Amino acid sequence: MRVEPPAHLADQHYWRYDVEHVASSMDVVDFVPNRNQFVYTFGGSQPAATIKHGTALRLWSEDAFNNAITSVADIPSDKLDPRFLNPQTGPFYVEGAEPGDTLAIHIADLTPARGWGASAMIPFFGGLTATDRTSLLHEPLPEGVWIYEIDSAAQTVGFQTRRGDFELALPLEPMLGTVGVAPAGGEVYSSLTPERYGGNMDTPEMKVGTTAYFGVNVDGAMFSIGDGHYRQGEGEACGTAVEGAMNSTIIVDLIKGGGPAWPRLENDGHWMVVGSSRPMEDSWRISQVEMIRWLRELYGLETMDAYQLLTQISLVPVANVVDTNYSVVTKIAKSLLPERSAFDGLHADLRGRARSLV
Amino acid sequence: MRVEPPAHLADQHYWRYDVEHVASSMDVVDFVPNRNQFVYTFGGSQPAATIKHGTALRLWSEDAFNNAITSVADIPSDKLDPRFLNPQTGPFYVEGAEPGDTLAIHIADLTPARGWGASAMIPFFGGLTATDRTSLLHEPLPEGVWIYEIDSAAQTVGFQTRRGDFELALPLEPMLGTVGVAPAGGEVYSSLTPERYGGNMDTPEMKVGTTAYFGVNVDGAMFSIGDGHYRQGEGEACGTAVEGAMNSTIIVDLIKGGGPAWPRLENDGHWMVVGSSRPMEDSWRISQVEMIRWLRELYGLETMDAYQLLTQISLVPVANVVDTNYSVVTKIAKSLLPERSAFDGLHADLRGRARSLV
Amino acid sequence: MRVEPPAHLADQHYWRYDVEHVASSMDVVDFVPNRNQFVYTFGGSQPAATIKHGTALRLWSEDAFNNAITSVADIPSDKLDPRFLNPQTGPFYVEGAEPGDTLAIHIADLTPARGWGASAMIPFFGGLTATDRTSLLHEPLPEGVWIYEIDSAAQTVGFQTRRGDFELALPLEPMLGTVGVAPAGGEVYSSLTPERYGGNMDTPEMKVGTTAYFGVNVDGAMFSIGDGHYRQGEGEACGTAVEGAMNSTIIVDLIKGGGPAWPRLENDGHWMVVGSSRPMEDSWRISQVEMIRWLRELYGLETMDAYQLLTQISLVPVANVVDTNYSVVTKIAKSLLPERSAFDGLHADLRGRARSLV
Amino acid sequence: MRVEPPAHLADQHYWRYDVEHVASSMDVVDFVPNRNQFVYTFGGSQPAATIKHGTALRLWSEDAFNNAITSVADIPSDKLDPRFLNPQTGPFYVEGAEPGDTLAIHIADLTPARGWGASAMIPFFGGLTATDRTSLLHEPLPEGVWIYEIDSAAQTVGFQTRRGDFELALPLEPMLGTVGVAPAGGEVYSSLTPERYGGNMDTPEMKVGTTAYFGVNVDGAMFSIGDGHYRQGEGEACGTAVEGAMNSTIIVDLIKGGGPAWPRLENDGHWMVVGSSRPMEDSWRISQVEMIRWLRELYGLETMDAYQLLTQISLVPVANVVDTNYSVVTKIAKSLLPERSAFDGLHADLRGRARSLV
DSSP states (O other): OOOOOOGGGTTOTTOEEEEEEOTTOOEEEEEEOOGGGOBOEESSOOOSEEEOTTOEEEEEEOOTTTTOOOSTTOOHHHHOOGGGOSOEEEEEEETTOOTTOEEEEEEEEEEESSSEEEEEEOTTOSSSSOOSSSOOSOOOOOOEEEEEEEETTTTEEEEEOSSSOOEEEEEOOOEEEEEEOOOSTTOBEETTOEETTEESOOOTTSSTTOEEEEEOOSTTEEEEEEEEEEEOOTBOTTSOOEEOOEEEEEEEEEESSOOOSSOEEEOSSEEEEEEEESSHHHHHHHHHHHHHHHHHHHHOOOHHHHHHHHHHHOBOBEEESSSSSEEEEEEEEGGGSOOOOSGGGHHHHHHHHHHHHO | OOOOOOGGGTTOTTOEEEEEEOTTOOEEEEEEOOGGGOBOEESSOOOSEEEOTTOEEEEEEOOTTTTOOOSTTOOHHHHOOGGGOSOEEEEEEETTOOTTOEEEEEEEEEEESSSEEEEEEOTTOSSSSOOSSSOOSOOOOOOEEEEEEEETTTTEEEEEOSSSOOEEEEEOOOEEEEEEOOOSTTOBEETTOEETTEESOOOTTSSTTOEEEEEOOSTTEEEEEEEEEEEOOTBOTTSOOEEOOEEEEEEEEEESSOOOSSOEEEOSSEEEEEEEESSHHHHHHHHHHHHHHHHHHHHOOOHHHHHHHHHHHOBOBEEESSSSSEEEEEEEEGGGSOOOOSGGGHHHHHHHHHHHHO | OOOOOOGGGTTOTTOEEEEEEOTTOOEEEEEEOOGGGOBOEESSOOOSEEEOTTOEEEEEEOOTTTTOOOSTTOOHHHHOOGGGOSOEEEEEEETTOOTTOEEEEEEEEEEESSSEEEEEEOTTOSSSSOOSSSOOSOOOOOOEEEEEEEETTTTEEEEEOSSSOOEEEEEOOOEEEEEEOOOSTTOBEETTOEETTEESOOOTTSSTTOEEEEEOOSTTEEEEEEEEEEEOOTBOTTSOOEEOOEEEEEEEEEESSOOOSSOEEEOSSEEEEEEEESSHHHHHHHHHHHHHHHHHHHHOOOHHHHHHHHHHHOBOBEEESSSSSEEEEEEEEGGGSOOOOSGGGHHHHHHHHHHHHO | OOOOOOGGGTTOTTOEEEEEEOTTOOEEEEEEOOGGGOBOEESSOOOSEEEOTTOEEEEEEOOTTTTOOOSTTOOHHHHOOGGGOSOEEEEEEETTOOTTOEEEEEEEEEEESSSEEEEEEOTTOSSSSOOSSSOOSOOOOOOEEEEEEEETTTTEEEEEOSSSOOEEEEEOOOEEEEEEOOOSTTOBEETTOEETTEESOOOTTSSTTOEEEEEOOSTTEEEEEEEEEEEOOTBOTTSOOEEOOEEEEEEEEEESSOOOSSOEEEOSSEEEEEEEESSHHHHHHHHHHHHHHHHHHHHOOOHHHHHHHHHHHOBOBEEESSSSSEEEEEEEEGGGSOOOOSGGGHHHHHHHHHHHHO
16 A cells, blocks of 8 residues: 655655554554655654554654764864754644544664764753853863764674774664654744744663653644664663664554643553753753652552552653753652553553564 | 760760770760750861771761651641751761861761651742742742651651652662762861862762762861761652651772862762852753763773763762752663772772671 | 735735835835734744845734733633734735844834833732642632823833722833744744744843844744733733833844854843843853853853853843743843954944834 | 950961041941951851941952962962962851841941952852863963053053054942851851852942842851952952952841842842852843842742832842852832831931041
């Protein structure tokens, strides 16, 4: 079966978009955008395609540098075009999704689409430098590029210092820096921003086995993904992870109603919420209060009891302190709590479907 | 051998202070302060006793409520006296410690000294309420107390909701909320404050097996400990963990020179730094920059290389977002890096000595 | 002469749009939008009209509540529709304006378009309440409305307490809360947001006699105005000023190139810059660094000399601490410095032209 | 009449301390500390002298650099000793002052005690540089010193650029950067810190004609003053004003009870409150909420009415964004409100007494 691309894309010959049927009877759509199809915002774009919920997507995404950084000899400020950073694959219009609904995106597989990733120090960008916001009088820190070769057998990426000869093989731990839906109120945000609608949250929790739930703000939800990271520390201190093109297999599902105020994540082991704002204590407050709401829903707890319980059991791994908003995760181990299902057990169901796929 | 107590304490009959020799030939000092000996500040107090470095201490500490909260019927604002919160056991004068040195405190054992712990919601205190700093016009949140009974066999503490009948056994995970030395410059801070000198950092990383390194600011270092937690989530959202009296066995050692700017922690698995300031992004920046310094020292890395490596490997568990400063931990798994020893291998040595003790 | 409205607006009978010639030979355009023409974002809208630079505009703007609040009996959370807050009059496409240029908007006259204004306490909105960002567990503060009658003869607005019988006549000091151009990068922001492009800065400095300079981000600049305030304290603590419909007379001019990074303001007495971000120290840093740039341009000062001079002479009146970003003004009295002209003396020229108008 | 100095000071021959009777029958005490008498903290010091309330004091204070900076050739990091910055004159023990009382300090006169002042750029200190808190990886900004000669006839201080030959005479506007009492709870803070007890608030409002009210925390209040500025912009961007030794004439009075939570200031034209914390929005919130309390006291307003009124009339000049806490002033013009007297009309009374003195 062939899904028709939107008219304005039909003549672009790089475009590839196929649906096949797998054993599980899921629709599986392959989508490899060409350069003209990349989008750089959440909101404000025409859909790349329309999909049914329950569809699995095999999506290729370009790296956050738009492939402009390929060598340690590259000078980031020469190579990078600020208009074309963090290209997104999408957005996808999900049939039947309406404001107030919950869009579930389950990450079934993440496979690096290149044999190397790159990280760059970019002038006045990052967490330990003056920025356009923390506006100071310093000269920029030194620019530079680090290239990480993938060792597929060992499942590692290789770090090498630029000065000296220190080398290190670090575990390959693929994740997506950016996943989100269109904002409410007609707003359009750069794909570099994390917000209420998700976006560039840059949390290592966005990895294989995770289901992310987003409140839908516009008809069709209009989600997109991008910013593949081959690995990332919490905080993403210098502003760029081990950035790389990614092949992502995701399953998209829809729950009518119940849209959470902020992105919720679930994997086999944890309940999570991501808050994104400034200053960082506000990101934390957001994620904690939304988790209290979730604990109330899951366990029928009164607010102050949920606040008390949260205090003794929540983990708080920082996601990023470098984007236009800072992101903080509140995370609770399911093993500490009685078993409950969120969204009618959708995560377990998606896990099963994912296994049928890969 | 009997160590003489300070003269003003000699007549207080609860006072107990003994030194014995153990197999390892370490001095082991027992110290159980009476109520008049508690201190409520870092800096500004006479030493409880003078010890040699290398000494092991078995210290009893009162809970952060000063034992004023014992039942769910207690009203925190009635029971708590703000002058007498977070009593500290100490300070101890360490012979030979001088400004610029490094004081190492290794936690060999933490054993609850009571069969129950308590957590309280206190008006205008905590992370999800207006406070005296985030000064707003709201009425206070409802006050209340939660009592957690210890099940010694199961090694759990029991959570029960105040509304409804939800119960939960949570793992007993003892830690010290407060460990620190006297500040520099003649400053004296409430024991509720975390700062450059340590203090009320409220990180779950301050547990058995951890060695904490503090820069010494005054002769004798003048360290104290307190604020035992039977468990705590990251962030300590409501402002109080499962607070409980604690029997702590620690070993104190001294490195001449090398005092770090901010507290460094080490256990068998991780290198860690704790930053404490406001807003929370500044706490994070402090802990990240100090970790870059440590990576430079341990691995001889140039600054930008260390910044790059940190970006891809650091974990960032939040410690507290409720105290007068917020505390954030930067944490790196030793397993990701070549083996190195900090402070001449002191941590491994202390681990060995601890095993001989307990 | 009659300017044609955009086709999609031509049939809306409330629409009024005329150009006349005044003595000064300036074009003067009257524009009173109807309800369907209001826009609620910066960016993302079709132009209401295209104008030549040098044009004077007489613009009517609705109040920030979209006229939904008219009585102290109104319940804000019942009456206000979050989709339709802070309606803007515009955007206007300025012929010849290109990215990198400087758009100058001079405020020649502000006259209340109604005999009363309103302020409202809205749940979880404002500076001294929990918000969706400073997310806490409190119940909302009490809602309410205050109506301020204008006394035209006395040029005052009347404050009356809701409890008790305290009354006060406060000076009428009209200003525009919101003036800005379209953002860069295809972004679209709610008209409630202040940012680099201006927008909802809510500074009392945006009053008659002020020229505001904005960096142009898109062809035509696409500026709009709205959010008339009959008066406002600095900070706009409760989130709403004395909000009222406004008749604004502005003169629009264009400087090729030279677009400032952040909005600059000038009146006869002061040079000003507005920074908008979070936390508030970052808003301040932005406005100070941009003022240092301006001092360098105006006086040829080296950076550190400009920093030193700024330290001793800048005023820093806070603008708002309630919007999605907080805004802080850096303000320098011209009287302290040798006479200089910015943008080739445009402000003085606009003052002259304004006098010929009103 | 001769007041006896504290015993430990009696043999220091620079010490001068005299009481005379003036026409108004006020006691007038002259106090010129010698170098050994300077204190560098709030709290933690023995009193320099004991005074009766109602006493006028003529106090000499050293500049914040402790006179270590005297020439543009000085290198701040060479000359400045961090242990001896911002020396305070005091503390003074006020007879009868008890915790909960209100100490009033009225500034009757400020006269520069030298013919020149100095400002310095100090590495990693100030608002537009990385600091020990906003901890980044930049090299420090260039160090440097600016000397400002006083022109007594013109009542100006002279600014000269270090690069180029730009000169400027700026109005002499003497103020005290630091005024405060001892903190509560046995805490001791560096004299560089502004807090609830006052201290290094660095607001230009602390000038002749101002009465400052502080809540008393310890017996005798133990106030001190220092950090004379010959002038300062709001924010004190580079961290140092035009610093200079100062002759201050102040009148000290005591109100039993009524101690405000944060420093309140009053002059003939304005009611003011200073909040000091981090991030800067918290400083603002503190000053606004305390002003609402004051409006309630002065005018009997209900809280939400006071919040509404504050919103439309408060001015918010920033004080400092460079100290360990940031300080923000909320300021209300008395002319906007019905006449009221705070603290039983003490300010007007002090103004009268001040006139009899100078």
